[in-house]
Amino acid sequence: MTAGPYDVPGAFDAGAKSYDVLVSANPGYHDHLKLSARRMQLPDQGRGLRLLDIGCGTGASTAALLDAAPHAEIVAVDGSAGMLDEARSKHWPGAVTFVHSRAEQLAAAGVAGPFDGILAAYLVRNLPDPDPVLRALWELLRPGGVLAVHEYSVRDSRVASAVWNAVCATVIIPAGRARSGDAGLYRYLRRSVNGFDGVNAFQDRLRRTGFTDVEEMTVPGWQRNIVHTFLGRRPRI
Known part of the structure; x- marks a missing residue:
C-alpha cells in the first residue's frame, strides 16, 4: 500500500540542500544505515564484489555500503538530480559511481547486473508500485546475492505508530519547515510511513517476488520497531 501520488524526486530536488543537516539531527540515522x-x-570487505545502492540520496x-565493503565496486543510483549533486560533491574512491535514474528505469540508464548485493534505503515506500521494482532488483542480483531493504514500517505495532506520529x-x-521553509516533504514522509506495509506484509511481498531466506531485524534507540532491515536472497539455483 502506498501513500498516494506525490512527486518524490521533485520534492527531494527542492529539499536536497537541507537534507544532510536535517538527517544528521536524527540520532542513529547514519549508524542504522x-x-x-x-x-x-558481505565477505572479505567487498573484494571482488559489485554492489548497487538504489535510492542513494545524498x-x-x-x-554505509562503503564502510561495510570498502573494496567493492559500488554503483549508486537516485532519481533526484538535486540529491545526486549533493552526493557527487563529496569525496569518494574511484570504485564508486553515481547514476541519475528512477528505480523503474534502471535498464534505460545503463544499470545492469549482476550485483552481489543491493541496498535499498528509504526507497521502496516511495514507489508507486513496489512489486515491479523489487522483481527488477531480484533479476539484477547474482544467484545467492543479497537484498537489504532499510525502511520504516509501523503498521504492525501500535506503540511504534504512536511514537512515529508524535x-x-x-x-x-x-x-523541516524551519530549515527548508516548506514542510511538504516531511508531511509526506509521515503519511508514507503510516501507509506502508507492516513488517509481516512486506516480508510476504519479498517472498512473492521470489526472495528466499527473508528476515527482519529492527534498530536500537527511539526508532526501535520503526526502522527495520529486511533481508532476502536470490536463490542460488
Whole structure:
C-alpha cells in the first residue's frame, strides 16, 4: 500500500540542500544505515564484489555500503538530480559511481547486473508500485546475492505508530519547515510511513517476488520497531 501520488524526486530536488543537516539531527540515522549494510554480511570487505545502492540520496547509504565493503565496486543510483549533486560533491574512491535514474528505469540508464548485493534505503515506500521494482532488483542480483531493504514500517505495532506520529508532529515536520521553509516533504514522509506495509506484509511481498531466506531485524534507540532491515536472497539455483 502506498501513500498516494506525490512527486518524490521533485520534492527531494527542492529539499536536497537541507537534507544532510536535517538527517544528521536524527540520532542513529547514519549508524542504522551502517548496521543494515553490515547485516548483508558481505565477505572479505567487498573484494571482488559489485554492489548497487538504489535510492542513494545524498550518499549516506553509499557511505554505509562503503564502510561495510570498502573494496567493492559500488554503483549508486537516485532519481533526484538535486540529491545526486549533493552526493557527487563529496569525496569518494574511484570504485564508486553515481547514476541519475528512477528505480523503474534502471535498464534505460545503463544499470545492469549482476550485483552481489543491493541496498535499498528509504526507497521502496516511495514507489508507486513496489512489486515491479523489487522483481527488477531480484533479476539484477547474482544467484545467492543479497537484498537489504532499510525502511520504516509501523503498521504492525501500535506503540511504534504512536511514537512515529508524535515525533513527526513535534520534531520532524517543524524542523523541516524551519530549515527548508516548506514542510511538504516531511508531511509526506509521515503519511508514507503510516501507509506502508507492516513488517509481516512486506516480508510476504519479498517472498512473492521470489526472495528466499527473508528476515527482519529492527534498530536500537527511539526508532526501535520503526526502522527495520529486511533481508532476502536470490536463490542460488
